[in-house]
Amino acid sequence: MGTFKIGELAAAAGVGRDTIRYYERSGLLPAPDRTAAGYRLYGDADLDRLNFIRSAQELGFTLEQSRQLLTLQASDTATAAAVLEITLAKISEAESRVRRLSHIRDILRELAEECPGEVPASDCPILVYLAAKRSSRRDEAIKEKSLREQ
């Protein structure tokens, strides 16, 4: 309840001042009122908005998606279905990342288990695996896309 200068808002929300200005530039926070000297003045709604964004970030939403969610929240014509759509997409993204990471983890676990430790590095099954012909490791083209998304 009340108005904050940028440093106060930053402290309240647990982010940096620069982050707040960055969010403003990115269209996540509205341009705030200013004092005569040009200082930004914020209110409780801005703190709520920042907290919303932080919660969304923790759930894996990008800033752009957070922006969309905030827009939906403010809309009086949008329905929950639009929010659900974004959420379902995020769920399947999380699912495929979990699948891919679990797969990697399993391969690494197997290799680590086989590794005796006290042999020369060049005999290490992990390096042998990495040096092996790639012909069998299947469907390169498919995986290529998901390399960025690990």
Next chain:
Amino acid sequence: MGTFKIGELAAAAGVGRDTIRYYERSGLLPAPDRTAAGYRLYGDADLDRLNFIRSAQELGFTLEQSRQLLTLQASDTATAAAVLEITLAKISEAESRVRRLSHIRDILRELAEECPGEVPASDCPILVYLAAKRSSRRDEAIKEKSLREQ
């Protein structure tokens, strides 16, 4: 068997020419011999090296880690234990990412299930969750570090 120009090596390895030059700059590939005209000339060992790097990338290793693994492979004093150490670190990284992503996925699934779809967006339980006071959502400081690692 044979020597390649950069385009041939790129095609054989399934990467771009620029990627090969980038790897050279980054110390992942040795500076190759050149023709009189300055063209880079590669051999089978370079193709093997590129394939090694690609395999390592698919297992989630960074280029820097790939470089370390290649160095260990080439060393005649290093033991497999050094490779194992890198691998174990990668495994626990994968494990914590899987935990985090699974947690997110579960929260989103729950919220999505509660969402009726045909209500105004602002009544959507997903948005309600994001707008809720953050006080309960625990241990902010701890999570903060892992935000980048999603």
Next chain:
DNA sequence: TTGCAGGTTGGACCGTGGTCCAGGGTCAAG
């Protein structure tokens, strides 16, 4: 009045793994 903490701006920079471009040189085929 002076000092210092805070505010302002525009713009550069970070990591990661590339990708693209301009402006040139080279090489083999037709």
Next chain:
DNA sequence: CTTGACCCTGGACCACGGTCCAACCTGCAA
């Protein structure tokens, strides 16, 4: 001899989510 495909270099640019900087201005306390 020209055309086109390939090669060279140095440097800019991409996403993403910030972070930091210089150079300046403001507001409050001692």
